[in-house]
Amino acid sequence: MPGTRSSRLTPATKMGLSIAIATGLYGISFGALSIAAGLNLWQTVALSALMFTGGSQFAFIGVISGGGAASAAFSAASLLGIRNAVYGMQIKQALRPRGRHVPWMAQVTIDESTAVSLGQAEVDEKCRGFFSAGVGVYVLWNFFTIAGALLGERMGDPAAWGLDGAAVAAFIGLLWPRLKAMEPVLIALAAAVVTAIAVPLTSPGLPILITATCAAVYALTTGRRSKPATEHGELQNVQEDRA
Amino acid sequence: MSELSWWILAACLTAYAIKICGYFVPRKVLDSPTMSHVAATLTIALLASLVTVNAFTSGQELVIDARIGALAAAVVALVFKAPYLVVVIAGALAAVLLRATGLAA
Numbered sequence: 062m063p064g065t066r067s068s069r070l071t072p073a074t075k076m077g078l079s080i081a082i083a084t085g086l087y088g089i090s091f092g093a094l095s096i097a098a099g100l101n102l103w104q105t106v107a108l109s110a111l112m113f114t115g116g117s118q119f120a121f122i123g124v125i126s127g128g129g130a131a132s133a134a135f136s137a138a139s140l141l142g143i144r145n146a147v148y149g150m151q152i153k154q155a156l157r158p159r160g161r162h163v164p165w166m167a168q169v170t171i172d173e174s175t176a177v178s179l180g181q182a183e184v185d186e187k188c189r190g191f192f193s194a195g196v197g198v199y200v201l202w203n204f205f206t207i208a209g210a211l212l213g214e215r216m217g218d219p220a221a222w223g224l225d226g227a228a229v230a231a232f233i234g235l236l237w238p239r240l241k242a243m244e245p246v247l248i249a250l251a252a253a254v255v256t257a258i259a260v261p262l263t264s265p266g267l268p269i270l271i272t273a274t275c276a277a278v279y280a281l282t283t284g285r286r287s288k289p290a291t292e293h294g295e296l297q298n299v300q301e302d303r304a
Numbered sequence: 305m306s307e308l309s310w311w312i313l314a315a316c317l318t319a320y321a322i323k324i325c326g327y328f329v330p331r332k333v334l335d336s337p338t339m340s341h342v343a344a345t346l347t348i349a350l351l352a353s354l355v356t357v358n359a360f361t362s363g364q365e366l367v368i369d370a371r372i373g374a375l376a377a378a379v380v381a382l383v384f385k386a387p388y389l390v391v392v393i394a395g396a397l398a399a400v401l402l403r404a405t406g407l408a409a
Contacts, residue, residue: 260357
């Protein structure tokens, strides 16, 4: 049996490939929104090929389209990428890769590949899940980014096509799956309030970084407690943070 | 290369450096509840902040226009567990429809 298994699609490979198709497709929206934000084709392609972490890529163009400085876009994208370091550590722990594989594995260490890999029971399946989702998303995400960017170049005025509405939807779509408990919801609401207060007071791009700073301070002051605190306790802390 | 291109290159290199850190930095540095908590909190706060900026601001002003309809449409799509691409298209359609019907700017 083990001999025949490797030659056909295992559950982890199937899961990885279906996530690759679903995620890859929305590379179209990234490509089109990046052009609408004012980046050119090559800058858009570079973000998908080299940065390759959807949240950070959307953050970068989101700051630019809001009129923010490139340095603010850089900071927002980099801060949003920090979770990939946590994923890398988990993948290293789970798959124990050889050193020579680490350089390419690091590049495809993202939300999707980590989720598919860690969701499997055996080590072999974890490897297949990581590989199929990681490489699959990479190939399709880049392909559809180019398609979206070429489409975006022909669209002209972004607002006429509702691309500004698409950008809002893109961000809430990235945030939504993370709002599964009370604490994340309160953090998100507090972050929205801090941002709204900062917008009229500071130059474009900065409100996002001010919010990130508040969130980091909040996390550092509450994170040392051993695992889930009571909801009530978290609620108080979020409100203090907001004030 | 333009200044923006250099920042893009820097952001790409930083993103890769962060990813590879996960594989090389000693476990005890990253594998603390504090580090996971900071990473998760930052991710949520930044995305919520980006939603706010993209939905409710124009330069340094807070505004309400067709984009709030896009946000509502996206949330409805998410509640019904629509695929990500459908969520994005729902947002775009809502904005286009609200403007076409003159209900919002």
